[in-house]
Amino acid sequence: MDIMEKLEILSASAKYDASCASSGSFRNTPKGGIGNGKACGICHSWADDGRCISLLKVLFTNFCIYDCAYCINRRSNDIKRVAFTSREIADLTIGFYKRNYIEGLFLSSGIIKNPDHTMELLSEALRILRCEYRFGGYIHVKAIPGASKELIDKAGKLADRISVNIELPSKESLTRLTDKKHTDIFEPMKQITDGVITSTEERKISRFAPRFAPAGQSTQLIVGATPETDLTIVKLSEAMYHKFNLRRVYYSAFIPVNNDSRLPVLREPPLLREHRLYQADFLMRQYYFNADEILSPQHPMLDISLDPKANWALNHFHLFPVEVNTADHEMLLRVPGIGPRSAKRIILARRTHYLGFDNLRQLGVVMKRAKYFITCKGVRMPAVTEKLQTVYRSLAESHEPGPYQMKLFSTEPL
Numbered sequence: 097m098d099i100m101e102k103l104e105i106l107s108a109s110a111k112y113d114a115s116c117a118s119s120g121s122f123r124n125t126p127k128g129g130i131g132n133g134k135a136c137g138i139c140h141s142w143a144d145d146g147r148c149i150s151l152l153k154v155l156f157t158n159f160c161i162y163d164c165a166y167c168i169n170r171r172s173n174d175i176k177r178v179a180f181t182s183r184e185i186a187d188l189t190i191g192f193y194k195r196n197y198i199e200g201l202f203l204s205s206g207i208i209k210n211p212d213h214t215m216e217l218l219s220e221a222l223r224i225l226r227c228e229y230r231f232g233g234y235i236h237v238k239a240i241p242g243a244s245k246e247l248i249d250k251a252g253k254l255a256d257r258i259s260v261n262i263e264l265p266s267k268e269s270l271t272r273l274t275d276k277k278h279t280d281i282f283e284p285m286k287q288i289t290d291g292v293i294t295s296t297e298e299r300k301i302s303r304f305a306p307r308f309a310p311a312g313q314s315t316q317l318i319v320g321a322t323p324e325t326d327l328t329i330v331k332l333s334e335a336m337y338h339k340f341n342l343r344r345v346y347y348s349a350f351i352p353v354n355n356d357s358r359l360p361v362l363r364e365p366p367l368l369r370e371h372r373l374y375q376a377d378f379l380m381r382q383y384y385f386n387a388d389e390i391l392s393p394q395h396p397m398l399d400i401s402l403d404p405k406a407n408w409a410l411n412h413f414h415l416f417p418v419e420v421n422t423a424d425h426e427m428l429l430r431v432p433g434i435g436p437r438s439a440k441r442i443i444l445a446r447r448t449h450y451l452g453f454d455n456l457r458q459l460g461v462v463m464k465r466a467k468y469f470i471t472c473k474g475v476r477m478p479a480v481t482e483k484l485q486t487v488y489r490s491l492a493e494s495h496e497p498g499p500y501q502m503k504l505f506s507t508e509p510l
């Protein structure tokens with residue numbers, strides 16, 4: 097089969113994997129080699145649907161011995177099956193890179209024969225790229241659940257990022273919808289974490305020590321295919337950030353592609369829920385929130401009409417208004433409309449003078465949100481309501497009926 101025909105099939109099959117961001121890579125170009133993960137500024141552009149557009153994002157094969165209920169490539173589906181060779185993947189990547197189409201490679205795969213065999217094929221593609229073609233650009237490779245430690249170690253030494261998709265938020269759901277074992281996912285995650293830590297320590301002693309996944313690991317969770325609440329999902333993400341030092345958890349709204357009685361029937365993919373989970377995730381990573389502060393057993397689902405930070409602020413309305421000239425950094429970050437950058441600017445600016453509302457606008461504060469929660473020099477903004485219900489109505493967002501895709505990154509501070 098023509099290689100471009102394979103590419104068409106296998107890149108279409110890869111589109112359901114959202115976890116292809118490449119932030120955090122600092123691989124330098126080898127002497128006499130080509131490509132540079134840092135200089136390229138990889139993954140700084142995103143499609144409107146939130147997917148990365150600067151990597152060659154492709155499956156090695158869509159053959160699969162497993163039969164995961166939600167997956168288009170599952171064994172029982174009658175679809176056209178193709179597979180690249182390791183050299184074809186390497187040649188495609190180099191060819192596209194030289195034409196300036198891409199800045200790196202995101203390589204995942206169905207499982208062909210068995211996990212070890214598949215991982216060997218992926219590693220061989222990476223070896224050809226790194227060792228034969230001396231490719232220094234960004235590579236993100238998926239670790240195949242169930243592959244041996246040696247093979248994951250080999251791939252981790254060649255890739256910038258190696259990651260395992262957790263796919264479903266609980267062991268029960270994983271057992272019910274897939275053939276994978278819980279340990280097949282968490283053991284490699286732990287191995288990758290250890291590999292990154294060991295490599296970082298060794299490189300402090302010798303700069304010639306081998307790198308291991310310098311851009312760390314990420315994972316992907318499907319949202320809405322199983323009954324777990326947002327609380328379960330957010331707590332799981334929090335635990336994975338702490339335990340495995342993940343760079344990112346990607347949330348992917350469940351898109352029904354198979355008829356399967358184990359799956360829910362949805363009118364449309366839960367894209368808004370996915371968006372709220374991303375916002376909750378940002379709160380944990382950048383705003384010092386705990387999962388327990390965002391949701392509780394009494395309120396286990398995120399409010400679709402309100403972003404989670406505004407929701408927290410309204411539930412703790414008695415803590416507001418805060419005085420921006422004296423509030424500590426953590427409290428500033430809890431004010432809707434003040435993001436990490438504007439909080440830093442406020443702290444710097446107020447060293448030299450008292451800040452008024454006009455100053456806050458100049459510092460990037462979104463006043464239409466923040467005005468309900470702050471004072472400047474002890475005074476509220478004129479004509480601003482203190483009534484909780486009115487503030488709720490002002491902050492709540494109305495949504496057009498779907499289907500549509502929310503932007504992955506909010507342009508305004510939460």
Ligand code: SF4
Nearest residue numbers: 160162164167170206
């Ligand atoms: S193992 Fe991966 S490719 Fe295979 S059916 Fe499951 S999700 Fe799909």
